[in-house]
Every structure is written in structure tokens, then in C-alpha cells.
Amino acid sequence: MAGGHSLLLENAQQVVLVCARGERFLARDALRSLAVLEGASLVVGKDGFIKxxxxxxxxxxxxSGETFEEIIDCSGKCILPGLVDAHTHPVWAGERVHEFAMKLAGATYMEIHQAGGGIHFTVERTRQATEEELFRSLQQRLQCMMRAGTTLVECKSGYGLDLETELKMLRVIERARRELDIGISATYCGAHSVPKGKTATEAADDIINNHLPKLKExxxxxxxxxxxIDVFCEKGVFDLDSTRRILQRGKNIGLQINFHGDELHPMKAAELGAELGAQAISHLEEVSGEGIVAMATARCSAIxxxxxxxxxxLKQPRAxxxxxxxxxxxxxxDFNPNAYCFSMPMVMHLACVNMRMSMPEALAAATINAAYALGKSHTHGSLEVGKQGDLIIINSSRWEHLIYQFGGHHELIEYVIAKGKLI
Ligand code: NIG
Ligand code: FE
Known part of the structure; x- marks a missing residue:
């Protein structure tokens, strides 16, 4: 039907705006309660933005009197912003379910990595895979994420390590960004592991002298x-000095710093990230007290x-x-062959139960704050006029069901809308 607007979502029990005053992130007291409207409607324009x-x-x-391409009666349902997944490794080939069995039998992540498994195992298979194979599996994975409510996702390279395969992965991510409905923030993670036969210093030199100039071009x-730009800053992987050199050079060519730090060992990665003006640091199970203060002061987000x-x-991060x-x-x-989880509702549930976050804190962390971590909170992460029409409709009269429920989210999430388009 020819119409003036794309979508009218009518009379929802709750519309969770998350925030309503153009905030770029929510921290401290702003997290006590989120902006929620009761008995509200929402209009998305043909341009895909909230009107x-x-x-x-x-x-x-x-x-009244205007036409819409689609009208959805949301009585008894809730509308929430599309979820933002701020950290994934979704481009790879090869199956690592056998390592799950090893871990259940007591092997640690680093024991498997040092014995040539883990990232090394996936690197070998990803190097052998064609671009088309990698794209097909990425497409399927992103579809699973969308069905679980994710409308914006960060996607890392990092299972190539050599320039040729890293570029292959980045081309696959670029194709997904152009062809698929889900929003994508692309991350170069060539420093995900030290390639066999090289030292961390040699690998860092290769990245700085060869990979980054090519990316710039x-x-x-x-x-x-x-x-x-991402680096796995970890004992036995990239030390603080190599991490600093790579991240600084990445920043110089215009990339946002967003890296793995303080996961298995305290590395002072948080302090380094704050100093370099990182947009975000992930993991942080072993972050120091000083690192936490430095991140807060620098407005460097913790993913x-x-x-x-x-x-x-592992021990839980001190959320x-x-x-x-x-x-x-x-x-x-963190979707990857080690943590095979597509679902941000499940992630929010775990954050509440295991990391003692409240439900408003978890939802803000999976929407506006995750968008901030990707430098996109001016356009994503909340339901506000002028922002992108990325939202989900759940078949429940209380928004908290999205977090309370664990498993079976496909029945709960009735509609996923990305850029104003019903998926
Ligand atoms: O974030 N810690 C490093 N990278 C990934 C794991 C990647 C893998 O095991 O394949 C992570 O957990
Ligand atoms: Fe990761």
C-alpha cells in the first residue's frame, strides 16, 4: 500500500524507551529506573527512523487519516529497543564442540590454547575456508542473533592472523554489513593470538607495518x-607493550580502540585503555581497583x-x-567457538543472576551502553524520535520477562524490526 509511514505499533502495554533525553550512556543513578511509557504507540517513518x-x-x-505499510496491535505486549551485542567473533570455520567436553573434564582455556587447540584450531580451519563458506555461516549466525532480538552487533575478525585471511574475514563482514538487515560494527582483531613461529613483538611489527597500512588503504x-581495533592483551598472548603499540597505531588510522583485557590475568589493561582513550574494554574479570576508577574517569566502557x-x-567480573x-x-x-551463545536475553539473565546486576542495569547495558561501546549511541540503543527504527516486540505485558525468562526466547520475541523493517 502506498503510505506516508512505514509502521504503526499501537497501544503497547509498555514502551521501554530506556532513556528519553538524548543521553549517550547511562551510569550511576540514571540506572535505577529506565524511561518506560504505559499504553503507548510508536511510529517509524519510511526512512527507517522513529518518527x-x-x-x-x-x-x-x-x-488519524494517515496510511501505514504495516499496523501492529501491541495490546498486552511490550516494545523495547533492539538489543545491541557489543562483542562477538562470528566469522570462522570448524567445530570445537570436542573442546567443551575437554573443559567439562577439567582442562582450562589456556591449557587447550597452549596445546594448539582453541584459537589456533579455528585459525587453521578458517584459513582453509572459502569466502563464500564463511559468508554463509556468518549469515546463519547473524540470523540466529536477530531472532533473539539483536539488531546491532559488533563482529570481529581474528581467526586469520595473517594479512590474507584477516582481509578475507573483513570482506565477509563488509558483505554482511551491505547485504543483511542487522546493523554491524566491524572490528579488526588481527592480534587475537600470536601466530605459530612468531613472537608477540614480531606479530605486532607485522600488524603495524603491513596490516594496518593495508586497512587504511x-x-x-x-x-x-x-x-x-582489538588486541587480546593477555599473559602468553600480547603483553602490555605490544598491545599499546598496536592500539596506538590503530587509533592513528582512525579506528576506535575496543580490546580484550584483564581476562585471565591482571594485566593493567584497564589503565592502558583509559590512557589511550579506548572506547571500550572487554572481559575485565581480573581488572584492578585503580583500573576501574581510571575507566570511569575516562568514560571508557566495560563490555x-x-x-x-x-x-x-572463571571468577565473575566485578560488575x-x-x-x-x-x-x-x-x-x-562473546559468541565464538568457546562461548556458543547467540542470545542477548540469555546474556542479560546471566548478568543479573551471576554478576548481580539489576534488570534495568542489564537492559541499559544491552542497549544504550552497548551502543555507546561501539560509538553508535547517537543513533542506536534507545527508542527516541530521530533514532533508527530498531526494536523488538515481546509477547508479555511486563518488559522484565525478556530477562526473567531463560531459554525459549523465540516464542517470547514476537517481532524483530531493524531499520524500520519487519524481519
Ligand atoms: O573473547 N579471549 C579471547 N578471545 C575469545 C575466545 C576465542 C576463542 O576461543 O576462539 C573470547 O573469549
Ligand atoms: Fe572475545
Whole structure:
């Protein structure tokens, strides 16, 4: 039907705006309760952006006589922002379910990694895979994420390590960004592991002298758009000095710093990230007290990954301490062959139960704060007029069901809408 607007979502029991005053993130007291409207409607324009939100009767009067491509009766349901997954490794080939069995039998993540498994195992298979194979599996994984409510996702490279395979992965991510409905923030993670036969210093030199100049060139030509640079800063992987050199050079070519730090050992990664002006640091199970304060002061967000601590039976990151100190806490699924989880509702549930976050804190962390961690909270992460029409409709009269329920989210999440389009 030819119409003036794309979507009218009518008379929802609750519309969870998350925030309503153009905030770029929520921290401290702002997290006590989120902005929620009762009995409200929402209009998305044909351009895919939110045009109006307000009490159902007001919206009805305002848009009476106008036509819509789709009208959804949301009585008894809730509308929430599309979820933002701030950390995933979704491009790879090869199956690592056997390592889950090894971990259940007591092997640690690093024991498997040092014996040539883990990332090394996936690197070998990803190098052998064709670009088309990698794209097909990425597409399937992103579809699973969307069905679980994710509308914006960070996607890392990092299972190539050599320039050729890293570029292959980034081309696959670029194709997904152009062809699929889900929003993508692309991350170059060539420093995910030290390639066999090289030292960390040699690998860092290769990245700085060869990989990053190539990325800069491809970005300038408009061939591949990369948003973020990542390094696995860890004992036995990239030490603090190599991490600093790589991240600094990445920043110099215009990438946002967003890296793995303080996961298995205290590395002072948080202090380094704050000093370099990082947008975000992930994991942080072993962050120091000083690192937490430094991150809060620098407005460097903490991307917490409850699936990793759960899967590897690590100590939980100190989410409460970070929240109390005013850190901008975000969440990610860390989807990868080690943590095989597509679902941000499950991630929020784990964050609440295992990391003692409240439900408003968890939802903010999976929406506006995750968008902040990707440098996209001016357009994503909340339901506000002018923002992108990314939202989900759940078949429950209380929004908290999205977190309370664990498992079976496909029945609960009735509609997923990305860029104003019903998926
Ligand atoms: O975030 N810690 C490093 N990277 C991933 C794991 C990748 C893998 O095991 O394949 C993570 O958990
Ligand atoms: Fe990761």
C-alpha cells in the first residue's frame, strides 16, 4: 500500500524507551529506573527512523487519516529497543564442540590454547575456508542473533592472523554489513593470538607495518569499512607493550580502540585503555581497583561477557564495583567457538543472576551502553524520535520477562524490526 509511514505499533502495554533525553550512556543513578511509557504507540517513518512515540490516544489523533505499510496491535505486549551485542567473533570455520567436553573434564582455556587447540584450531580451519563458506555461516549466525532480538552487533575478525585471511574475514563482514538487515560494527582483531613461529613483538611489527597500512588503504577506497581495533592483551598472548603499540597505531588510522583485557590475568589493561582513550574494554574479570576508577574517569566502557565466565567457570567480573564507581557497563554475548551463545536475553539473565546486576542495569547495558561501546549511541540503543527504527516486540505485558525468562526466547520475541523493517 502506498503510505506516508512505514509502521504503526499501537497501544503497547509498555514502551521501554530506556532513556528519553538524548543521553549517550547511562551510569550511576540514571540506572535505577529506565524511561518506560504505559499504553503507548510508536511510529517509524519510511526512512527507517522513529518518527513519533507517545500515549496511544495522542498518536492516534496525530496520525488519524494517515496510511501505514504495516499496523501492529501491541495490546498486552511490550516494545523495547533492539538489543545491541557489543562483542562477538562470528566469522570462522570448524567445530570445537570436542573442546567443551575437554573443559567439562577439567582442562582450562589456556591449557587447550597452549596445546594448539582453541584459537589456533579455528585459525587453521578458517584459513582453509572459502569466502563464500564463511559468508554463509556468518549469515546463519547473524540470523540466529536477530531472532533473539539483536539488531546491532559488533563482529570481529581474528581467526586469520595473517594479512590474507584477516582481509578475507573483513570482506565477509563488509558483505554482511551491505547485504543483511542487522546493523554491524566491524572490528579488526588481527592480534587475537600470536601466530605459530612468531613472537608477540614480531606479530605486532607485522600488524603495524603491513596490516594496518593495508586497512587504511582499503578504507580510503571504500572497499572495507572497519570501525574498531582489538588486541587480546593477555599473559602468553600480547603483553602490555605490544598491545599499546598496536592500539596506538590503530587509533592513528582512525579506528576506535575496543580490546580484550584483564581476562585471565591482571594485566593493567584497564589503565592502558583509559590512557589511550579506548572506547571500550572487554572481559575485565581480573581488572584492578585503580583500573576501574581510571575507566570511569575516562568514560571508557566495560563490555562484560557473562557467557565466558560461565563457560570457563572463571571468577565473575566485578560488575557491582564497576557500576558503583560509575563505569559505563555494557554487555556482549562473546559468541565464538568457546562461548556458543547467540542470545542477548540469555546474556542479560546471566548478568543479573551471576554478576548481580539489576534488570534495568542489564537492559541499559544491552542497549544504550552497548551502543555507546561501539560509538553508535547517537543513533542506536534507545527508542527516541530521530533514532533508527530498531526494536523488538515481546509477547508479555511486563518488559522484565525478556530477562526473567531463560531459554525459549523465540516464542517470547514476537517481532524483530531493524531499520524500520519487519524481519
Ligand atoms: O573473547 N579471549 C579471547 N578471545 C575469545 C575466545 C576465542 C576463542 O576461543 O576462539 C573470547 O573469549
Ligand atoms: Fe572475545
Amino acid at each position: 513519533a512515540i507517545g500515549p496511544a490516544d495522542v498518536i492516534q489523533r496525530q496520525f 582499503l578504507g580510503r577506497n571504500g572497499e572495507i569499512h572497519v570501525d574498531n 562484560l561477557l557473562p557467557t565466558t565466565a560461565y563457560m570457563l567457570r 557491582r564495583k564497576m557500576l558503583d564507581e560509575g563505569v559505563i557497563v555494557a554487555l556482549g554475548s
